[in-house]
Amino acid sequence: xxxxxxxxxxxxxxxxxxxxxxxxxxxxxxxxxxxxxxxxxxxxxxxxxxxxxxxxxxxxxxxxxxxxxxxxxxxxxxxxxxxxxxxxxxxxxxxxxxxxxxxxxxxxxxxxxxxxxxxxxxxxxxxxxxxxxxxxxxxxxxxxxxxxxxxxxxxxxxxxxxxxxxxxxxxxxxxxxxxxxxxxxxxxxxxxxxxxxxxxxxxxxxxxxxxxxxxxxxxxxxxxxxxxxxxxxxxxxxxxxxxxxxxxxxxxxxxxxxxxxxxxxxxxxxxxxxxxxxxxxxxxxxxxxxxxxxxxxxxxxxxxxxxxxxxxxxxxxxxxxxxxxxxxxxxxxxxxxxxxxxxxxxxxxxxxxxxxxxxxxxxxxxxxxxxxxxxxxxxxxxxxxxxxxxxxxxxxxxxxxxxxxxxxxxxxxxxxxxxxxxxxxxxxxxxxxxxxxxxxxxxxxxxxxxxxxxxxxxxxxxxxxxxxxxxxxxxxxxxxxxxxxxxxxxxxxxxxxxxxxxxxxxxxxxxxxxxxxxxxxxxxxxxxxxxxxxxxxxxxxxxxxxxxxxxxxxxxxxxxxxxxxxxxxxxxxxxxxxxxxxxxxxxxxxxxxxxxxxxxxxxxxxxxxxxxxxxxxxxxxxxxxxxxxxxxxxxxxxxxxxxxxxxxxxxxxxxxxxxxx
Numbered sequence: 001x002x003x004x005x006x007x008x009x010x011x012x013x014x015x016x017x018x019x020x021x022x023x024x025x026x027x028x029x030x031x032x033x034x035x036x037x038x039x040x041x042x043x044x045x046x047x048x049x050x051x052x053x054x055x056x057x058x059x060x061x062x063x064x065x066x067x068x069x070x071x072x073x074x075x076x077x078x079x080x081x082x083x084x085x086x087x088x089x090x091x092x093x094x095x096x097x098x099x100x101x102x103x104x105x106x107x108x109x110x111x112x113x114x115x116x117x118x119x120x121x122x123x124x125x126x127x128x129x130x131x132x133x134x135x136x137x138x139x140x141x142x143x144x145x146x147x148x149x150x151x152x153x154x155x156x157x158x159x160x161x162x163x164x165x166x167x168x169x170x171x172x173x174x175x176x177x178x179x180x181x182x183x184x185x186x187x188x189x190x191x192x193x194x195x196x197x198x199x200x201x202x203x204x205x206x207x208x209x210x211x212x213x214x215x216x217x218x219x220x221x222x223x224x225x226x227x228x229x230x231x232x233x234x235x236x237x238x239x240x241x242x243x244x245x246x247x248x249x250x251x252x253x254x255x256x257x258x259x260x261x262x263x264x265x266x267x268x269x270x271x272x273x274x275x276x277x278x279x280x281x282x283x284x285x286x287x288x289x290x291x292x293x294x295x296x297x298x299x300x301x302x303x304x305x306x307x308x309x310x311x312x313x314x315x316x317x318x319x320x321x322x323x324x325x326x327x328x329x330x331x332x333x334x335x336x337x338x339x340x341x342x343x344x345x346x347x348x349x350x351x352x353x354x355x356x357x358x359x360x361x362x363x364x365x366x367x368x369x370x371x372x373x374x375x376x377x378x379x380x381x382x383x384x385x386x387x388x389x390x391x392x393x394x395x396x397x398x399x400x401x402x403x404x405x406x407x408x409x410x411x412x413x414x415x416x417x418x419x420x421x422x423x424x425x426x427x428x429x430x431x432x433x434x435x436x437x438x439x440x441x442x443x444x445x446x447x448x449x450x451x452x453x454x455x456x457x458x459x460x461x462x463x464x465x466x467x468x469x470x471x472x473x474x475x476x477x478x479x480x481x482x483x484x485x486x487x488x489x490x491x492x493x494x495x496x497x498x499x500x501x502x503x504x505x506x507x508x509x510x511x512x513x514x515x516x517x518x519x520x521x522x523x524x525x526x527x528x529x530x531x532x533x534x535x536x537x538x539x540x541x542x543x544x545x546x547x548x549x550x551x552x553x554x555x556x557x558x559x560x561x562x563x564x565x566x567x568x569x570x571x572x573x574x575x576x577x578x579x580x581x582x583x584x585x586x587x588x589x590x591x592x593x594x595x596x597x598x599x600x601x602x603x604x605x606x607x608x609x610x611x612x613x614x615x616x617x618x619x620x621x622x623x624x625x626x627x628x629x630x631x632x633x634x635x636x637x638x639x640x641x642x643x644x645x646x647x648x649x650x651x652x653x654x655x656x657x658x659x660x661x
Contacts, residue, residue: 006329007257010076011286013094015122016104017112018083021134023061025104025238025247026080032244033069035316062415064090064272066284066315066331074252077331085114086412088359089391093271093342095121095356097286097331100255101129102247107141107235111153113620119154121356126228130250136164136171137237143167144186147233157230159194161221162246163187164235171237174246178218184211195220198229226256259288259351260329266290266298266347268326270340273388274333279311281387282333283340285326288351292326292334300337302344310336342390360623361391361406362554362599363433365413370427379403381424385416397640407433435600437635438626439504439549440512441467447543451535451651458523459535461493464516465543471512471625474498478517485520489532493517496536500644505541505549507637511626512552515540534654537644545645550628551635553598557624560593562617567591570612577601578630596624600633 016022030036061082068077079098081091095101101122105115122129131154133146143164150158163185166172175181177188195217196206206212224230234250236243267289274282285292292298296309313320313333326332334340345352369378379396382403386394395404407413413430420426444466451459468475476497478490497515504510522531558579562570564586574581574595579602581595597605609619629635642653 004075004327004330006260006262006327008074009258009329010074010252010255011079011097011099011258011329011331012076012102012251012255013079013081013098013100014102014104015081015091015118016083017106017109017114018085020083020104020106020109020112020115021238022083022104023080025102025132025134025236025244026067026078028238028241028244029078029248030067030069032241032248033071035067035069062087062090064094066272066333068314068316071248071252076251083114084411085117086407086409086415088114088117088408089389091118092121092356092358095125095127095358096353097269097271098127099258100251101127102132102251103129104132104134105146105150106135106138107133107143107146108135108138110142110146110149113622116153116620117358117622121358123155123228125353125356128226128228128255129231130225130247130254131158131231131233132243132247133233133235134238134243136167136235137240137242141167141171143235150233155231157194158233159191159230160187160235161191161232161250162234162243171240171242174235174243176246178214178221180214182214191217194230195224198224222254225254258329262289262291262328264289264328265350266292267349267351268292268346269352270337270342270344270346273340273342275384275388276335279335281338281340282313282335283337283344284315284331285334285346286331287326287328287346289328290347291328292346294322294324298337298346300340300344300346301349303339303341305339307337307339309334341387359391359408360554361393361408362436362623363407363409364436365405365407365433366431367403367405368429368431374426374428375401377424378420378426378428381420381426381428385419395640397638399641400638405430406436433603435554435603435635437506437508437554437629438512438552439506439508439510439544440552440628441465441510441544442548442550443467445543445547446518447539447541447546449535449539449542449647451531451538454651454655456526457528457531457534458521458526459489459531460519460521461517461532461535461539462519463539463543464518465540465547466514468512468514470627473511474501475514476516478520480517480520485522489522489527489529490517490520492529492532493520493536496533497540500537500540503639505544506551506635507639508551508635510544510549534651538647538650541644551633552626553600553629553633553635555624555627556597556599556602556621558593558595558597558622559620560591560617562591562593562613564589564591566613566617567593570617573605573608573612577605596627597621598627 014022014026027039031039064079064081066079079094081094133143135141136143161177162174164174177191192206192212196203225232232254234247268285268287270283270285272284276282292309294309294312297306299306311322312324312326314323315333369375382394386392393406417429420428447463449461451457501510567584577597579595579597581593585592609617642650644650
């Protein structure tokens with residue numbers, strides 16, 4: 001198979017807040033392109049990209065689904081992503097490998113919380129995007145109001161390229177603003193003004209004549225969209241198939257082809273892992289450079305290994321086709337890489353974009369199983385699921401026979417329960433979720449360790465530890481000269497410091513700190529490199545015990561719009577939850593309120609919000625980072641393994657493990 005010209009490829013993700021009609025839009029695209037013969041339905045559980053049993057039964061997408069279609073000689077790799085915030089990790093991984101995006105927005109609900117989260121990620125990565133305002137056939141649809149909201153909350157560079165027809169009574173379709181037969185109107189004037197503002201000479205001509213030639217507007221629209229200088233807005237009613245073909249036309253004509261280096265070295269990234277009952281582990285790969293063929297041995301740069309390709313597949317929903325080739329600019333599923341993990345760099349990293357971090361699990365849950373006989377099967381199943389979603393961060397406490405997962409929210413827990421039952425036949429369930437706290441140094445100080453006994457061993461380390469800026473994570477450096485401590489030993493220390501900080505004095509990850517190795521010593525005869533793997537946690541914990549730690553808790557920023565008469569009750573609830581907020585803004589009969597809330601006190605707030613506002617309130621929340629806890633808040637969790645502060649016991653524990661006994 002010959003590689004497709006990258007100019008004839010589009011890699012596009014379709015994103016939305018839950019229930020904006022994203023999967024229905026994808027279904028219509030596949031139908032109208034001829035990719036499927038009959039329309040499926042989200043409500044009936046027959047949508048092409050909702051193929052997991054839990055997706056069909058719940059009517060929501062929980063996994064990103066890859067499909068493809070052809071339109072006007074262009075092959076589009078389309079990734080339909082989940083809309084619910086609990087599955088934001090799927091969105092995060094898809095964003096990394098997309099060249100363009102379609103953001104679906106409901107004309108009834110308008111811009112919602114997940115819409116904003118995704119939008120900010122698109123802006124951060126400068127991914128060109130189309131905004132598709134859906135559900136214009138529904139009661140309460142307000143296309144002009146939604147457009148104003150888009151320009152206020154997302155970008156003033158959002159510009160309509162269509163005008164909806166017949167929206168007052170029923171939505172009948174759209175007309176292109178660049179069509180010669182399209183009359184003048186507010187949508188066209190907005191398009192002309194927005195494009196004219198990008199060029200001083202063009203703006204002068206527009207101000208003089210009051211309009212611009214439509215062929216000139218059309219010629220500028222694609223380059224401005226592809227450079228993320230403009231974001232075209234289109235309108236439709238996907239449930240009725242209205243506005244779909246103009247959207248498809250915009251996808252292939254306005255969004256960019258992939259930038260790729262077909263003649264260069266292999267360069268790609270694994271962005272998704274699946275398990276196939278016949279082929280085993282399947283790695284979804286976006287390739288930026290070179291080419292990969294069946295039976296090639298390809299280097300996994302992240303893990304420093306080579307693995308052989310057994311088959312290269314094009315995945316289309318539940319269908320798969322062996323194509324034998326993955327060329328630069330394209331996406332495919334690779335079989336045979338049994339050790340591949342999400343985020344692995346394939347070949348060289350030169351052309352691979354960095355990750356965008358959106359999903360931050362704020363809750364941890366303990367897994368429970370029905371009988372002791374199921375314990376090994378539950379462990380194996382969760383290890384496989386954690387391969388597919390690394391943010392689950394499975395913690396297996398073998399001595400305590402406990403399993404813990406990090407999760408985004410209650411819907412994810414429900415889905416995990418369902419998947420364990422349907423996929424593995426296991427009746428496991430989960431305990432009450434608890435908040436994930438963090439620790440940070442209370443002051444500056446030093447940690448010291450001299451690991452000299454029992455022989456043979458020799459590792460001396462001294463660390464300077466100081467608090468860092470909030471949100472800075474760990475900043476590590478060494479000022480020790482190589483003649484005092486060999487570079488190979490220093491590299492081992494650098495590798496072990498982040499591991500040592502996964503559990504602080506209260507059992508939580510330690511963050512927002514600066515660690516400097518200021519002294520180090522090895523012995524010519526007695527030192528083994530693993531001595532520093534043992535010594536580093538002891539030195540770090542010694543330092544933390546000297547400087548003390550402060551507890552940090554996760555925070556949410558919120559935005560509330562509610563009837564004014566419910567404002568007093570709402571603000572009282574917010575105060576009880578330790579919320580902080582600005583003075584309310586009253587607009588007409590509604591009140592708007594913005595502020596922050598601790599996650600720990602507001603776990604059930606979204607569920608109670610409806611009754612507090614008599615079903616007429618709108619609540620949007622976003623992760624707002626970690627903040628120091630008040631003095632009366634204390635949270636501690638059980639430590640995994642032996643505490644390095646108990647140095648004698650810790651050394652015996654580690655030495656026993658190293659000896660294999």
